[in-house]
Amino acid sequence: MVLRELHPNLKLLSHNSQLTLHGCPRKFYLYRMLKKQLAEGIERGDIHTDFGGIVGYGCQQLLTGSPRQKTMVEMLSKWRLELEEDTEKRQKKTFFHALHAVEKFENFLLERLGNYELVMLDGEIEEPAVELGFEIDCGGGFSYRGLLDALLVNKSNGNFAVWEGKTTSGRADEAMYRNSNQGLSYSVVVDAIAKRLGQPTGASYEVLYGVYKSVAEEWELFPVKKNYVDRAMWIKSLLLDIERIQQYADAELFPMHGEHCYNYFRQCEYFGVCNMSDTYLVGDSEKVEQLKEDDGKYFFKFTLDELVAAQLEKMELELNL
DSSP states (O other), X not given: OOOOOOOGGGGEEOHHHHHHHHHOHHHXXXXXXXXXXXXXXXXXXXXXXXXXXXXXXXXXXXXXXXXXXXXHHHHHHHOOOOOOOHHHHHTXXXXXXXXXXXXXXXXXXXXXXXXXEEOEEOSSSOEEOEEEEEEEEXXXXXXXXXXXXXXXXXXXXXXXXXXXXXXXXXXXOGGGTXXXXXXXXXXXXXXXXXXXXXXXXXXXXXXXXXXXXXXXXXXXXXXXEEEHHHHHHHHHHHHHHHHHHHHHHHTTOOOOOGGGSEETTEEOTTTTTTTSOHHHHTOOGGGSOOOOOOGGGOOEEEEHHHHHHHHHHHHHHXXXX
């Protein structure tokens, strides 16, 4: 069977695009083929994403040692939403609540993360490992990209750990994070980063999920360990997603999953039009602009073969012990 050639936009993968693919392949297709630039969130102002983004930025700045006052001024310059409606006030997601969240993070940093420090990356100048970009070449034109909120090192044993900040207006539960594919991708990459930096690699890595509960106004920590078996399974899952995308293209059908037409308290942005033909919505797919993003933000680049080899090596060592 001759494989149908895929548009390059459909070969750009990330944690968010995988979630979209799993939820509704039709949305994944339209999102990649109708957007004019590469983005992983809905572009219109959204209090939930904006609040999470600004709190995450403030926490990253404090991790680098930036003074609190300077951090808060920079947070103000990045706040996009002009109006704060009753919903935001009720869920405590206004700008001033974001400042409060970052203030509380200072104590949380000392109490729960005091045994960790931020990794500094060597280069022409030392760079703090925050918003650390990585890209995995998966072959066949496919790539997987991601950004680590921060890369930390345990001061006691020298092991690396990933800091991943989250916000929620509800309750937080370990089950929301323990088996996250996002955390698995991070642990695979951290293993490779440790090797690249000449640091000892471990059988497992921690992903530290710090969750700020806006209504309760408190932080909660969920440390999750990812072992080499988990990491190998993530690689296999990624390959299956790539195979699935190719199968959809060969069948000339990215199916719509109607149960996802309403998510996160709103209709899908393509609701009501996604059932129209590709010819009407997309036109000639060969003329669709290729999505691009600044490659400079991806500090570490790996091939999937490198990552597979590293995990196989760990499995062999474990079996021989």
